[in-house]
Amino acid sequence: MHDAEILNRFLDAELNVHPDTLTALMAQEDPLEIGVIASARTLQDCPPVITPEFLDSIQPASPPEVAPAEKPVEVKRPSRKTPAAEYDENLKIRTDRDITRRSYSVGDIEGFFRYFNDRYQRLARVLRERDQMRDVMDIESVKGRAQEEVTVIGMVQDVRPTRKGHVLISLEDPTGTVPALILNSDRTLMRLSPEVVKDEVIGVVGKMSRKGDLLIINDLLFPDLPVARKQKRSPDPVALALISDVHAGSTMFMEEAFEKFIRWMEGRLGSPRQQELAGKVKYLVIGGDLVDGVGIYPEQENELVIKDIFQQYEKIAEYISRIPEHVEVIIMPGNHDATRQAEPQPAILEEFAPAFYDDPRIHMVGNPCFATIHGVDLISYHGRSLDDIISTIPDQSYSDPEKAMLFALKKRHLAPIYGGKVPMSPEERDYLLIDQPPDILHFGHVHTVGVASYRGTTVVNSGTFQKQTSYQRKNNVKPDPARIPIIDLHEHKTTLMRFL
Numbered sequence: 013m014h015d016a017e018i019l020n021r022f023l024d025a026e027l028n029v030h031p032d033t034l035t036a037l038m039a040q041e042d043p044l045e046i047g048v049i050a051s052a053r054t055l056q057d058c059p060p061v062i063t064p065e066f067l068d069s070i071q072p073a074s075p076p077e078v079a080p081a082e083k084p085v086e087v088k089r090p091s092r093k094t095p096a097a098e099y100d101e102n103l104k105i106r107t108d109r110d111i112t113r114r115s116y117s118v119g120d121i122e123g124f125f126r127y128f129n130d131r132y133q134r135l136a137r138v139l140r141e142r143d144q145m146r147d148v149m150d151i152e153s154v155k156g157r158a159q160e161e162v163t164v165i166g167m168v169q170d171v172r173p174t175r176k177g178h179v180l181i182s183l184e185d186p187t188g189t190v191p192a193l194i195l196n197s198d199r200t201l202m203r204l205s206p207e208v209v210k211d212e213v214i215g216v217v218g219k220m221s222r223k224g225d226l227l228i229i230n231d232l233l234f235p236d237l238p239v240a241r242k243q244k245r246s247p248d249p250v251a252l253a254l255i256s257d258v259h260a261g262s263t264m265f266m267e268e269a270f271e272k273f274i275r276w277m278e279g280r281l282g283s284p285r286q287q288e289l290a291g292k293v294k295y296l297v298i299g300g301d302l303v304d305g306v307g308i309y310p311e312q313e314n315e316l317v318i319k320d321i322f323q324q325y326e327k328i329a330e331y332i333s334r335i336p337e338h339v340e341v342i343i344m345p346g347n348h349d350a351t352r353q354a355e356p357q358p359a360i361l362e363e364f365a366p367a368f369y370d371d372p373r374i375h376m377v378g379n380p381c382f383a384t385i386h387g388v389d390l391i392s393y394h395g396r397s398l399d400d401i402i403s404t405i406p407d408q409s410y411s412d413p414e415k416a417m418l419f420a421l422k423k424r425h426l427a428p429i430y431g432g433k434v435p436m437s438p439e440e441r442d443y444l445l446i447d448q449p450p451d452i453l454h455f456g457h458v459h460t461v462g463v464a465s466y467r468g469t470t471v472v473n474s475g476t477f478q479k480q481t482s483y484q485r486k487n488n489v490k491p492d493p494a495r496i497p498i499i500d501l502h503e504h505k506t507t508l509m510r511f512l
């Protein structure tokens with residue numbers, strides 16, 4: 013579709029469109045449908061100019077092409093076709109982004125200062141790339157500029173409602189702090205205000221008050237992903253299987269379903285089409301919580317079939333040893349695994365899972381893990397921050413984990429809410445920061461499956477192989493077990509396989 017054609021559609025609908033919106037739409041494979049324009053018209057808050065941000069707000073993150081969950085059927089004759097075996101391994105794990113064998117944190121005051129300064133500097137760099145942030149100034153230098161327009165980038169020290177119903181945000185940069193106000197009359201910003209969280213870095217455009225001591229916010233920007241970005245594809249037709257939260261050792265571990273998953277990987281289960289997909293799988297990422305662990309929560313022993321953590325790892329290692337030779341396996345820890353709990357987490361310790369370390373095609377990595385697979389950038393993170401996002405931010409839920417993942421992407425941080433349930437180690441640098449937008453973002457932890465696409469990033473939560481636990485029952489969390497996403501890295505098509 014030609015850009016003039018898209019522009020005309022907007023004009024026909026009596027809507028003005030920002031040039032960035034056109035650029036964003038042109039980058040999409042399937043530019044805007046008339047229905048979206050129509051829906052925009054019906055919105056009371058439709059702005060005078062359609063910006064890319066507004067477009068995002070009215071278009072729910074549309075899932076990429078997801079084939080319906082398919083249940084594999086037993087076959088008599090195993091498939092011999094494994095195209096993935098014909099391609100060499102092309103996996104680069106970013107060891108500089110992996111905390112394993114790198115933690116220097118002693119948790120002193122200077123350590124926290126360095127950590128937050130690193131977070132500020134790197135996110136400020138991301139924000140400076142935005143057009144609106146061209147004239148950014150130091151916070152100290154905006155004070156006293158009565159009634160002048162100013163632009164700043166600050167870390168949120170505090171955010172709270174005032175008695176008059178405005179929202180007061182205290183902003184800090186290395187030069188100083190300034191109070192900034194969202195007026196309750198600004199409906200767009202008021203709607204956005206519950207998403208502003210402490211210790212994140214935001215861009216603010218506004219006007220200083222008459223006395224020059226308060227910044228009235230006109231525009232507020234999260235670092236976010238660039239609007240127009242092409243998702244990188246693998247030149248080779250290989251696929252990536254994503255799983256997490258297997259919880260071997262738990263009474264709720266769905267061993268039969270996991271056995272089916274392994275049999276499908278072995279080419280012993282599935283329709284010809286399903287076997288064809290299995291034959292393409294060249295990489296398997298296990299995003300943490302391989303075992304249920306021991307002493308993770310009170311009275312856990314009552315819910316364990318295997319009460320010894322070494323034996324829990326032996327159990328899962330037995331299954332993984334059956335995965336075909338040509339498949340590279342990336343193993344990351346979660347909060348149930350045998351490594352430190354504070355994030356970033358180093359790889360699962362060798363003494364607990366020696367079998368993994370003996371297998372040359374198993375890559376033991378920390379949490380999070382940054383990797384490039386056949387040219388496609390992947391970030392895998394266990395996903396513990398989802399608990400904080402879902403419990404703090406309006407309209408988030410465990411049944412739609414991908415929405416909470418989009419929140420993290422917009423903040424360019426895997427754990428954007430500091431000081432919640434995620435224990436954080438103040439390393440010299442912020443290992444959970446998203447400097448470069450990934451092509452695929454993979455989380456687990458919440459035991460529900462979710463797939464979405466946002467500005468050139470495929471967002472996937474890989475669910476679980478554990479039935480509902482008593483803890484989840486109490487908290488009304490309904491798991492979505494034994495459904496796993498497979499991503500074709502050449503076509504960027506996601507298929508959900510169901511192993512129930």
Ligand SMILES: [Fe+2]
Binds near residue numbers: 257301347456
């Ligand atoms: Fe977890």
